Amino acid sequence: MEKSEVNVGLLGWGTVGKSVSKILLSQRKNILKKSGVNLNLTKVAKRTMPVEGQDVDLPNNCLTTDPSEVVNGSGIDVVVELIGGVDTAFDLVTQAIENGKHVVTANKALLAERGAELFQLANQKGVFLGFEASTAGGIPIIKALRESFSGNQIQSMHGIINGTCNYILTQMHEQMTSFNVALASAQEKGYAEADPTLDIEGIDAAHKLSILSSLAYSTYLPFDKIYVEGITKITDKEIQYAKEFGYVIKLLAIAKMTDSGIEARVHPSLIPERSILANVSDAFNGVYLVGDAVGPTLFYGQGAGGMPTASAVVADIIEAGQTAVGGLVNLKTGGWTKEESSEVEISSIAEVKTRYYMRLVVRDQPSVLAEIGQVLGDCQISIAAVTQKDSQACDTVSLVIITHKALEKNMDLAREKLSKLEVVEDDFTVIRIEELDFDNT
Amino acid sequence: MEKSEVNVGLLGWGTVGKSVSKILLSQRKNILKKSGVNLNLTKVAKRTMPVEGQDVDLPNNCLTTDPSEVVNGSGIDVVVELIGGVDTAFDLVTQAIENGKHVVTANKALLAERGAELFQLANQKGVFLGFEASTAGGIPIIKALRESFSGNQIQSMHGIINGTCNYILTQMHEQMTSFNVALASAQEKGYAEADPTLDIEGIDAAHKLSILSSLAYSTYLPFDKIYVEGITKITDKEIQYAKEFGYVIKLLAIAKMTDSGIEARVHPSLIPERSILANVSDAFNGVYLVGDAVGPTLFYGQGAGGMPTASAVVADIIEAGQTAVGGLVNLKTGGWTKEESSEVEISSIAEVKTRYYMRLVVRDQPSVLAEIGQVLGDCQISIAAVTQKDSQACDTVSLVIITHKALEKNMDLAREKLSKLEVVEDDFTVIRIEELDFDNT
Known part of the structure; x- marks a missing residue:
């Protein structure tokens, strides 16, 4: 061998x-x-x-x-x-x-x-x-703790590490459903077991926190030293009132180094809706980790599944x-x-296919949208949305267009043709759009 | 040795x-x-x-x-x-x-x-x-690509990997300032050089994309094969109109595996404001990576600084x-x-100090807030905000209270005392708040 x-x-x-x-x-x-x-x-x-x-x-x-x-x-x-x-x-x-x-x-x-x-x-x-x-x-948080952050003192970790609870709380927050309805939905989608106790009582999260905090603090932090509280007492009222104060409720697994020792606890928490951790939704996991050298970091991804x-x-x-x-x-x-190096083709920008944002300054006359639509159509570009904005000059307006997906080379052609139209007053702006829809990229 | x-x-x-x-x-x-x-x-x-x-x-x-x-x-x-x-x-x-x-x-x-x-x-x-x-x-994205995702085909990467541009675009988005004002602010804060060309023209991001995409696709992807467009043409109008359509403008470094080869490009892009990548703000960096096995992931942190x-x-x-x-x-x-294992103290939950959300169902009578405030004050808990909500029963109301930081053991004491008050009708809800303010944790 x-x-x-x-x-x-x-x-x-x-x-x-x-x-x-x-x-x-x-x-x-x-x-x-x-x-x-x-x-x-x-x-x-x-x-x-x-x-x-x-x-x-x-x-x-x-x-x-x-x-x-x-x-x-x-x-x-x-x-x-x-x-x-x-x-x-x-x-x-x-x-x-x-x-x-x-x-x-x-x-x-x-x-x-x-x-x-x-x-x-x-x-x-x-x-x-x-x-x-x-x-x-699939999130490489163990490797980060064992290797990447070895030069850091870990000041705190706030983990959303139970996808079942996060799905339930996201449903309650976004759909304003009750806990039981959200749990049923999680079960239907396969995110929750028939007996969901281990998840919704925070025990699964505490098992994982035991692993993460032991690594972070180079100390054996067994499960039974972790304070655990699940999400079963969270009502839709709490979700709603928290929202009114600018907060989202998440089940957090928290480890912190404080002057009086290490805190290790799992419980529902209000977190500011503007924080990046609040944007970890549905069945996704996220670990927000602060090191004394690296500062704040977030690791985000799918926490379960084959x-x-x-x-x-x-x-x-x-x-x-x-x-x-x-x-x-x-x-x-x-x-x-x-x-x-692999023999892989590197695509030209001309072959890239994306949606586009366009802004054109045009003469304020009735035919203008038809003319522009015609040019775009000739270039295989179809319009998804269009709005008209007032311009500085009184006889012109700005048209803002969002297109469906089109080839860059077709957009280049369209730009050339549009710039020759009499109704188009000015040089115009084109910016690509990335939908970040991962099934679709 | x-x-x-x-x-x-x-x-x-x-x-x-x-x-x-x-x-x-x-x-x-x-x-x-x-x-x-x-x-x-x-x-x-x-x-x-x-x-x-x-x-x-x-x-x-x-x-x-x-x-x-x-x-x-x-x-x-x-x-x-x-x-x-x-x-x-x-x-x-x-x-x-x-x-x-x-x-x-x-x-x-x-x-x-x-x-x-x-x-x-x-x-x-x-x-x-x-x-x-x-x-x-400080974000361990190189290790993730070299080691953690070696079993994956990387389908796409969308990186915010230039802190200067991200700070400028965030300022323009949040403060509705012009590009020049935002650039001056970046220079004042030390995020941009006196000559900011390498950053704002996308060259720095393209250098980094060359490294990331070479690793992701096991192929030598030199800088000069990457399409590069900077952010100097982005005006406050574009930011505003993008916002109206539900988008944020970011300078993205993009690598994608497509049927016709690898796309590698750096340019401003509109991305949906609900996407987690849109929440990578200020001088922070974030890499949104999708692997065929792991699915979508985000790595977030500070991209520069000593x-x-x-x-x-x-x-x-x-x-x-x-x-x-x-x-x-x-x-x-x-x-x-x-x-x-290190000899480190593990704190009891009683010693944890956080802010709290409380909801109490109370009798609708004038003295109630004073009585509750008295109990909380006696327990060293001070109120940051309070609102009154109507309850189902006509002679009761819900009080929602946000406290300043307090010790858990003081909150336990307060709960016990509050539950004995005649005006408090029902068992009540207490949820901890994590502000995730990393200078403050």
């Missing part, structure tokens, strides 16, 4: 496991290029074998029902624990570490309850234990793999040097 | 250099604990020696005017280039790498113009070349140091295991 080859075994093949295997299989070349490790998905242990005819999309002989083939398999370098729960997961992870395997887990309950034992064993055995996916899904969680799991698998093969740090520049 | 000891030499001792030395000297113990490396600040090369009596706060014999003592010094493990400019910096960095030293730089012009050569040499020599501070200051930049430089120094001593990955859990 070449030095860059790393064999990966998964324990568990639910939503996250399937997403992890999908990424490992489809992104193998890109991952090799970016990180210098060649990840082979070698074994996947699941509770039962798939029924005949079921599409599994895994390499041959990859599936097993025996987890010991993963944790004891002689060829496996990295074990990925995705079965959840505490006891069985603990036994399997312990066995893998004892065997000298690097381990990646997304299991926050395992860490919150038995993390200290696992990290101690991992340190003894000199293996990597990754847990980026355990908190805030693919976002798998994104974090795969990052840890790569780091475990780099540890396994050793000394690949310089390859992390992947793509920067010309030799490594 | 012990295995964990790493000697660090700085080239340049301006604003960032002084902040870096301050962190290295004051946070040495914390950094050792978090990262396993013991960073010795050994040499600092600056242009001229300080005049007698000037306070330098550096170890004895640390200062020199000869940069070769840093790049050729036999004891130096990590060289930190903070002199700026391209030619001299390139020569010194090259020499350091040739000598097998790990290098950290914050110099985006150096990378944008000669990065490919430097990375090639670093790869040959097997040394770490860190550049987190080159883009977006301490935020130093935060990123120090993170790279630590990583370079870990590379220098090798195999310390398992120590990154610093603080998680009980043995590593």
